[in-house]
Amino acid sequence: MTNQCFLADNDSMLDHVFRLRYACYQRCGAIAIREDERFRDRYDELPNHFSFLMRTENPEQAATVRISVVRPDLAWLECPSRSVFGDHPAFSELARGTFVEASRLCFGQRASRDCFHGLVAHLAAMADYYGAHWVVACPREEHVGIYQRMFGFRTLAEPRPYFGVNFKTGLLAIPLAELRERAQHFRSMREAWQEALNYVSSIDGNALKY
Numbered sequence: 327m328t329n330q331c332f333l334a335d336n337d338s339m340l341d342h343v344f345r346l347r348y349a350c351y352q353r354c355g356a357i358a359i360r361e362d363e364r365f366r367d368r369y370d371e372l373p374n375h376f377s378f379l380m381r382t383e384n385p386e387q388a389a390t391v392r393i394s395v396v397r398p399d400l401a402w403l404e405c406p407s408r409s410v411f412g413d414h415p416a417f418s419e420l421a422r423g424t425f426v427e428a429s430r431l432c433f434g435q436r437a438s439r440d441c442f443h444g445l446v447a448h449l450a451a452m453a454d455y456y457g458a459h460w461v462v463a464c465p466r467e468e469h470v471g472i473y474q475r476m477f478g479f480r481t482l483a484e485p486r487p488y489f490g491v492n493f494k495t496g497l498l499a500i501p502l503a504e505l506r507e508r509a510q511h512f513r514s515m516r517e518a519w520q521e522a523l524n525y526v527s528s529i530d531g532n533a534l535k536y
Contacts, residue, residue, distance in 0.1 A: 331444050331522070333529055334377040334390070340370075343377045343390045350432035356491040367490050369394065369429070374402035376534070377430075378448050380441050388434045389441040393452050394427040405429075407464050409489055411497045416482035420499060425460035426453040443518055446477060450509070451522035453502045455534070461502055464488065464495040473498050477515075478508050 334340045341364070348365040351357040357365060369375045369392070380389040394405035403421075406429045411417040428449050433441060453461050465473055466488070473479040478500050485494035509515045526534070 330382075331378050331380045331448055331525070333526075333534075334379045335529075339379055340377065342388075343379050343392075344370075346379075346388055346390050346434065347430055347432045349434070351491060353435065356493055365490075369404065369406055372404050374400070374404065376452070378445065380444055382434075382441075389445055390430065390432050391428050391445040391449065392430040393449055394429065395424075395452065395456050395458070396421065396427065397424050397456060397458075406489065407462060407497060410464065410486050410495070411483050414483045414497065416497060416499075420460055420462060420482075423459040424457065425462050425499070426456065426458045427462040427464070429464060431463075431465070442472075443476075443514065444522070447515070447518035447522040448526070450502070450505055450519050451526045453505075454519075454523050455526050458502055460499050461505055462497070462499045464497055466493045466495050470496050470498065477505065 332339065334343045344364040344366045348357070348360065348363050351365055352359065370377065374395045374397070375392055376395070377390060377392045382388055395402055396405050405427050407417060407427055408421070426449060428446070431445060449461060463473055463479060467485045470481060474481070479498040480500065481496050482499055483497035485496045488495040509519055
């Protein structure tokens with residue numbers, strides 16, 4: 327397989343994630359130049375946040391996403407969307423249940439559409455693994471339509487300035503059950519989801535901190 331996605335569960339892989347984030351955001355002028363050429367934030371230190379790294383044969387095609395798991399029963403409440411949309415009624419509705427959220431979705435300069443598909447599959451798989459009710463994303467304004475067309479996400483809140491970067495993002499979500507039903511009609515999405523779930527289920531429980 328050309329593209330393989332892994333949980334970044336050691337210092338070396340996390341360093342790759344932070345370098346890839348920096349290169350992606352700096353390339354589009356979303357962050358200032360940093361001497362260490364790394365981009366991380368406080369959520370990377372929390373136990374309910376998991377970064378995944380998609381490795382490819384060509385480093386310029388790599389991709390990464392961070393997945394937050396919000397489960398009140400585990401006292402897992404912190405997530406990026408709360409810091410941006412926490413006062414919005416739509417977020418309050420989401421926070422009554424459980425959800426997984428994608429953030430810091432970044433791609434190498436020549437990443438393919440398959441990378442995006444694979445990372446969203448891992449978002450869905452993490453929702454499955456943790457029994458989440460909703461799948462949440464906060465894409466930048468110009469990317470909202472992609473999430474809507476490809477996966478059926480719907481907009482819950484208008485774009486607001488996002489933390490750590492100089493662009494705005496919307497608040498999007500879809501019930502996991504609805505995403506699952508949608509996946510049944512698309513073989514590639516269905517297979518990518520199952521493959522991601524197999525991988526997530528095989529990870530040592532200590533790595534997922536469940």
